[in-house]
Amino acid sequence: MAAVASATTVIPYPAKAVQELATNTNATPEKYILKESIGRIDSELPYLDIPVLDLSLLDSSSPEAEEELKRLRLAFSSCGYIQAINHGIDLSFIDEVHDVTRKFFKLPMEEKKKYARDADDIDGYGNDTVFSENQTLDWNDRLYLNVKPENKRKMKVWPENPKNFRQVLVDLTDKLEKVNEILTKAMAKSLGLEEDSFLKQYGENKVSLTRFNLYPPCPTPELVLSAKAHGDPSGMTYLIPDKEVEGLQVLKDDQWYKVPIVQNAINVNVGDQLEIMTNGIFKSPIHRGRGSLMLSKYDVCLFLSTPKSNLRFKSEMQKLKFFSGIEQQDAYLL
Ligand SMILES: O=C(O)CCC(=O)C(=O)O
Numbered sequence: 001m002a003a004v005a006s007a008t009t010v011i012p013y014p015a016k017a018v019q020e021l022a023t024n025t026n027a028t029p030e031k032y033i034l035k036e037s038i039g040r041i042d043s044e045l046p047y048l049d050i051p052v053l054d055l056s057l058l059d060s061s062s063p064e065a066e067e068e069l070k071r072l073r074l075a076f077s078s079c080g081y082i083q084a085i086n087h088g089i090d091l092s093f094i095d096e097v098h099d100v101t102r103k104f105f106k107l108p109m110e111e112k113k114k115y116a117r118d119a120d121d122i123d124g125y126g127n128d129t130v131f132s133e134n135q136t137l138d139w140n141d142r143l144y145l146n147v148k149p150e151n152k153r154k155m156k157v158w159p160e161n162p163k164n165f166r167q168v169l170v171d172l173t174d175k176l177e178k179v180n181e182i183l184t185k186a187m188a189k190s191l192g193l194e195e196d197s198f199l200k201q202y203g204e205n206k207v208s209l210t211r212f213n214l215y216p217p218c219p220t221p222e223l224v225l226s227a228k229a230h231g232d233p234s235g236m237t238y239l240i241p242d243k244e245v246e247g248l249q250v251l252k253d254d255q256w257y258k259v260p261i262v263q264n265a266i267n268v269n270v271g272d273q274l275e276i277m278t279n280g281i282f283k284s285p286i287h288r289g290r291g292s293l294m295l296s297k298y299d300v301c302l303f304l305s306t307p308k309s310n311l312r313f314k315s316e317m318q319k320l321k322f323f324s325g326i327e328q329q330d331a332y333l334l
């Protein structure tokens with residue numbers, strides 16, 4: 001989640017990486033256990049039938065393109081998600097993204113901590129951003145890196161190990177920006193708007209933030225969230241999912257669903273900014289993560305946003321109206 005701290009006091013983030021907790025204990029520390037009001041996190045949920053969209057069809061004028069645009073509009077105005085295939089990114093490059101992510105998190109702890117984020121900052125290696133003393137923490141370690149605008153890059157927290165890490169990050173950003181261009185143009189066309197209606201909102205100073213995630217195995221996955229329920233504050237969010245380990249869940253019509261892994265697909269969801277720009281026609285879905293008992297999950301999220309501050313939900317309550325039965329401290333507003 002791209003955190004924008006609303007708290008005025010900075011509470012230091014947990015001293016230990018979740019990775020360390022996962023190897024050193026059999027029990028989950030209290031801070032990570034969900035409040036009773038949330039209940040148990042079911043793994044036996046139904047799968048959400050997320051449309052698989054062929055992006056190579058979208059920018060032609062064929063009858064298939066028309067059909068695909070209709071499916072795109074339907075998907076983003078109902079569940080807010082698509083699984084994008086034929087997105088133009090080589091699968092060997094996606095493998096490289098997975099490879100650098102795993103290699104980074106497998107570095108010795110002392111080396112990873114060289115890239116630790118400052119307590120009042122989001123860029124760098126760390127874990128949950130703590131907004132309040134009694135917040136339930138996410139079972140997750142992450143590396144957040146601002147890539148655009150370039151003057152926001154904090155090079156001291158950009159890993160140099162593995163050697164190709166930085167290059168892969170810059171290339172991933174370029175490639176997903178191209179996917180974003182195709183998609184946001186198609187989204188505008190699907191609503192009968194000029195195709196650059198949304199794209200031009202991103203402008204010269206578009207914001208690109210990447211989050212590399214490790215979700216270590218969790219002793220009590222039914223009592224812990226690896227990502228709190230939240231909507232993304234981005235324009236659009238692109239997730240390169242783990243190839244095997246599931247965990248992402250989406251709220252639709254007050255029911256939680258599992259997001260299936262579709263091989264070679266990039267998981268795309270609408271963020272709050274696009275929901276606002278479309279007056280709510282496209283939906284920024286509420287989603288959360290469930291941990292796995294035995295397996296580590298690795299994935300990479302890229303948030304593409306406009307710097308326009310008016311395109312943000314203004315208060316927690318505005319966003320929380322979308323939640324049902326979720327206490328404020330266990331929901332995450334960004
Ligand atoms: O890593 C995931 O599966 C989801 C993470 C997420 O939703 C986020 O970072 O906003």
Ligand SMILES: [Fe+2]
Pocket residue numbers: 001230231232237287
């Ligand atoms: Fe998210």
